Amino acid sequence: MAATPENPIIFYDIVAKDGSYWTPNPFKTRLTLNYKGLPYRVKWVKIEDVEPLMKEMGIPPTSKTFPHYTLPMIADPSSEPDGKPTLVSESFRIAEYLDEKYPAPKYPIVIPPGTRVLQKIFAEQYAPSIAMAPIPAIVSGLPAAVLDEASTEYMYRTRGKETFNPVSEETSAKVMAEAREKWDGFALTIGDGPWITGDTVTFADFLIGGLLFFWRRIGGGDEGKLWKELATWQDGRWAEYWKLVEAIENKSSCLA
Template structure:
């Protein structure tokens, strides 16, 4: 039975952009598992699979419904141990948790600060209202004030913050070593979010992080490239 993946989209159902859903897309491909994407708009997320407080990604695999990208990756490794591992040796899950925590506190906030208006523009009218009201309600600022990262100073700060990634990727092709694992997909999801949502460039092509990202785009038959970059 094919796995169903509830995948966040905007007005164009063919341009899924959620960083967390992209982690799961890559994880499913890594495991060699077939999946059918279920395009899901912001206003539909909470009620996915009969829920009242859902977040995406969510998968349905037979009778099993799993929510949250990391929980889904753990489920896939436990449910399909005969397929390529997402975490590897004991301790791999803990290390991937560190990567996820670092990425969500370092990369995600910066991407939001340079692309939040581009994300808003991807949505239909109903979801634009929802997106604006929910984000402005949490931050107490208009979206226009939240997009404050496109300055040389902020870009330079972000570049420095990526130095742990850069130093690692100068030594090896993937964060996990010679081949990718879920830790790579965690960080890939963040940069894929920006690539699909916004034409704003944050990495020079010569940057080892940019070169790693290009390698990730080519993985699994070019899955990452199946959705064109924003223009």
């Protein structure tokens, strides 16, 4: 049985202090669900409650390194009237599952045939270097932007409070210059677009979209210093790219 508005997919996402979403990995799954047009409801989880929840639900660790338990996760309703939902965690595995359970031509796919290995290599081996590039310059803004007191304490305790110390203007400028160099190289690698693979939307686009979303979220949005700088890179390419991603974000299949 496919998910329906009466019996939708449950999507587990990490909540910000203002009640909205903020983390890049669940954002990939949010885009996947929206793009495929699958009805879903959100189950909000505070970041400090992720591990206890997943252990309680019997979900295995999603990573061999800390944090061992991470969202996103979905609960897809069973095809049996009294059956248990299928629980799937980790954004790439969720995309694979949804493409198999809800295939083309009825639903658009995000991991086209023949691209799985390349997309997985991109996600696991290439993307982390460009993902982390600007983080030292902006991570100090994360607690104030999205975390309440309890979540801030948890992040300080588990990641180290010094992780969120602001850096000097000189260090910030150096970090952003190095980040731009990496993104310049990335832009040359993928060609003219508009999407990563050309004219076709794939999961790789949701990965990049998640990065842009996260940086905007903790960096002050449209008016933030980070975005104003990043939006000029490659002659405004990433500002235009974000508009395409944002259109998928806004065409939401999330139920109230």
